Amino acid sequence: MKIRITEYLDIDLAAETWCCHGCGQKFGNARDNYKKGLLIAERPLEEVHQPLVTGEQFSFKPDPDYCRLIELYCPNCGALIDNEYLPPGHPLTHDIELDIDALKRKHGVC
Amino acid sequence: MTSSYYGRDEEVVQRLRPEPMTAEEEAAQAGIEDIDFDIFRHKMHMIALEGKETTMKLGASTAMRWGDVAFGIFTAQGDLAICATGIYHHAVLGQIPIKYIVKHWRDEPSVGVRDGDAFFYNDPYYGGVHAADMGLAIPVFAGNRLICFVGAAVHTGECGGTEPGGTVQNAKSKYYEGLQMPPIKVGEKYALREDLLNMFAAMNRDPRTMILDLKARLAAARIVQRRILALVNEKGADFVIGALRRVLKVTGEAARQKVAALNDGVYRQPRFLDMVGSEPGLTRINLTVIKKGDRLTLDLTGSSPMLHDKPLNSFFQGLIGLAMVYFCGWFFHDLPANNGLLEAVDWKFPDDSLVNAKGEVSTSLAPVVQSYFAHAMFLCGARMVYSNDPKRAVAAWFSGFAIPIYAGINQAGEPVADITPEINATGAGGRSDMDGVDGAGAFFATVSDCSDVEATEADRPVVYLFRNFFNGSYGHGKYRGGAGAGVGLMVHHVPWLAMGSMGAGAHFPSTLGLFGGNAVPPTFVQTVDGSNMKALMRANDSPIARSLAEVYSAMNPEQGDRKFNDIDMVVRPRLNGDTSYISVSGGGGYGDPLEREPAAVLRDLKFGRTxxxxxxxIYHVVYDPDSLRLDEAATIARRQDVRQRRIxxxxxYEEFMADWRKLTPPKDILKYYGSYPDPEAGFAPQALPKAVNM
Known part of the structure; x- marks a missing residue:
């Protein structure tokens, strides 16, 4: 039984695994951080935020001293599962940590 | 003073949830029929709405005129029972000053609470936000029996700080911030105390607005008082007292039921601020939401330390107020907006943190701290609710303020000090089934307006060069964020005007996307001193910029001393003809931009929205640039290629993290952060002064 958790993430309750909603690719233990099962890349900021000014401190592009853009992809279909804007080197966020036992009880999965 | 001490009341600010039910409240609920209760709730809401509308119609400040108004009907104990507002945090926080009045002044012989009294307050410790937010409340008596309190809280754009316009970016302590009044009786026997009004006027750069706003709150409260007393005459005092309390009871029960339906778990979102006032610098607000059973716990452990000589701090109660913006507007959108909702919420704030200000530190920029926190609530909330109700999973609205501030003498020779109203025209966040609404409002004041430019120009010494949607103001995504406003302003009519702006997100985006959606681009202020704009305007054929996009085009003919300033720009004198350009931006994007319908991209292109x-x-759409006709096959192929390039x-994970962990921001921007990356590691909380018993 799969439960939809976000736009791109399912949990297979019986197998206790995170899955890609689009292609079903398994991302690992549902009790762990799903990001550990994804492919990760840092995107150059100017590829996503077009600078409208050159040679100045501000340009509509984030300042790389403060901010980097991390993208997380499904290793099978290449879907963008999520992204994070973080200061350089800041740990990725374990943003969803579900009580899997409670979720299984809720859905009648033993 | 017989009931307290001369110092901050640290107990009363803890009382955000409903007070224990009194015997009078319990007895008064007996015998209220369900149908009568439903009619009562509707009627009281309409009465409160009349209070809100009256406040807006009579007020003078930008925020009051355009709807950043909270009008509340509070129980006799001070709990907010009925709220008419687009700005929920003031309504929820507005109960603290009422509870202060009940606790300290009701039985104080030198003050008292009597029919015909009026109380004013703007101390941010009790109001929860900052000194520019001011409130006025009155007690409603039926005979000698206190039935309830009613009152309005609104941002009045000037409070006499060391900088004009309600915020002080160079504040080193609360003493820079101007007027900070704990609840004080300003009227009795149905008359305002003119000596006190005179004092307020003397402490404010814009006395006309200060006094008009204060009187507007009172006039609205008196109308609401009249309506409630009519209801008391019809249904009896017991009915009104009991029904007000019952509103809180049923709200709390419904809130807990609604929370119980969500998936148990832990949801996290760190937020990064990129300025500490007038100086850039990185800090972290760290939100963890723990959902278990029918309770939510908001845990701010791991946030950056309190800033002892900077204005970027907030009292904890202000964050709870902003949590209520999310709860009332989004998560509990179908429940009454009152503090009964907090029956389902607990909180934990670390000591000596910028989210739990103590002592004499400045909280002038608390709105920014609270806005960033509320943004984290949006993101945690979306992850929490998607599984149950995807349509309530919404990317955050613009959270960076970007508010122009001004002060000086206007074209009629009158002093003015305020903000412009475009904060009420920011874009909504994208959502699971549609784009964010363009120019939707402010996330904390959704039922508000940004005025027409002529109304603002009528008594403010500026000309709008343009104000329209900026196609670079929002986050892209499967569903894009709503567009915000690009604004061009020129000083006009007067020799000079002090101008600046308040906000955050010039270095690090203020507003993130959701589920892979892009963040809102950074925003900043471009100023042109000694501009040739007036000469260009005199020449009929000059192609002056008509949008922010045109300001940044190579064709822009404007010349002068051009500067690019942080969005948190301390006011400085600007001369007649000087110009300013700012993006009061849009909402965060929702989902993978590659999934956006190509037709939606082309529609946005046609109408100038992208x-x-x-x-x-971003969208990797292949089309004919002249006809905007889609090449569907080529678009599918290109998008598939992009997915393969991602792979x-x-x-x-481990391979990426091995290199990523080696990175760190430059030391100079971590000056205020605490230990990096966890601000609390190695950080010892400092002993702080307590309130002094007198």
């Missing part, structure tokens, strides 16, 4: 650059580089460049 750029060719974004269509080609090629992506690295497994």
């Amino acid at each position: 750029t060719a650059w974004a269509a080609q580089n 090629a460049r992506g690295r497994p």
Whole structure:
């Protein structure tokens, strides 16, 4: 039984695994951080935020001293599962940590 | 003073949840029929709405005129039972000053609470936000029996700080911030105390607005008082007292039921601020939401330390107020907006943190701290609710303020000091089934307006060069954020005007996307001193910029001393003809931009809501640039190629993290952060002064 958790993430309750909603690719233990099962890349900021000014401190592009853009992809279909804007080197966020036992009880999965 | 001490009341600010039910309240609920209760709730809401509308119609400040108004009906104990507002945090926080009045002044012989009294307050410790937010409340008596309190809380744009316009970016302590009044009786026997009004006027750069706003709150409260007393005459005092309390009871029960339906778990979102006032610098607000059973716990452990000589701090109660913006507007959108909702919420704030200000530190920029926190609530909330109700999973609205501030003498020779109203025209966040609404409002004041420019120009010494949607103001995504406003302003009519702006997000985006959606681009202020704009305007054929996009085009003919300033720009004198340009931005994007319907991209191109650059580089749509006709097959192929390139460049988690962990921001921007990356590691909380018993 799969439960939809976000736009791109399912949990297979019986197998206790995170899955890609689009292609079903398994991302690992549902009790762990799903990001550990994804492919990760840092995107150059100017590829996503077009600078409208050159040679100045501000340009509509984030300042790389403060901010980097991390993208997380499904290793099978290449879907963008999520992204994070973080200061350089800041740990990725374990943003969803579900009580899997409670979720299984809720859905009648033993 | 017989009931307290001369110092901050640290107990009363803890009482955000409903007070224990009194015997009178319990007895008064007996015998209220369900149908009578429903009619009562509707009627009281309409009465409160009349209070809100009256406040807006009579007020003078930008925020009051355009709807950043909270009008509340509070129980005799001070709990907010009925709220008419687009700005929920003031309504929820507005109960603290009422509870202060009940606790300290009701039985104080030198003050008392009597029919015909009026109380004013703007101390941010009790109001929860900052000194520019001011409230006025009155007790409603039926005979000698206190039935309830009613009152309005609104941002009045000037409070006499060391900088004009309600915020002080150079504040080193609360003493820079101007007027900070704990609840004080300003009227009795149905008359305002003119000596006190005179004092307020003397402490404010814009006395006309200060006094008009204060009187507007009172006039609205008196109308609401009249309506409630009519209801008391019809249904009896017991009915009104009991029904007000019952509103809180049923709200709390419903809130807990609604929370119980969500998936148990822990949801996290750190937020990064990129300024500490007048100086850039990185800090972290760290939100963890723990959902278990029918309770939510908001845990701010791991946030950056309190800033002892900077204004970027907030009292904890202010964050709870902003949590209520999310709860009332989004999560509990179908429940009454009152503090009964907090029966389902607990909180934990670390000591000596910028989210739990103590002592004499400045909280002048608390709205920014609270806005960033509320943004984290949006993101945690979306992850929490998606599984149950995807349509309530919404990317955050613009959270960076970007508010122009001004002060000086206007074209009629009158002093003015305030903000412009475009904060009420920011874009909504994208959502699971539609784009964010363009120019939707402010996330904390959704039922508000940004005025027409002529109304603002009528008594403010500026001309709007343009104010329209900026196609570079929002986050891209499967559903894009709503567009915000690009604004061009020129000083006009007067020799000079002090101008600046308040906000955050010039370095690090203030507003993130959701489920892969892009963040809102950074925003900043471009100023042109000694501009040739007036000469260009006199020449009929000059192609002056008509949008922010045109300001940044190579064709812009404007010349002068051009500067690019942080969005948190301390006011400075600007001369007649000087110009300013700012993006009061849009909402965060929702979902993978590659999933956006190509037709939606082309529609945005047609109507100027997106750029060719974004269509080609973000959405990867292939089309004829002249006809905007879609090449569907080529678009599918190109998007598939982009997905393959993602797989090629992506690295497994541990491999990526091995290199990523080696990075760190430059030391100079971590000056205020605490230990990096966890601000609390190695950080010892400092002993702080307590309130002094007198």
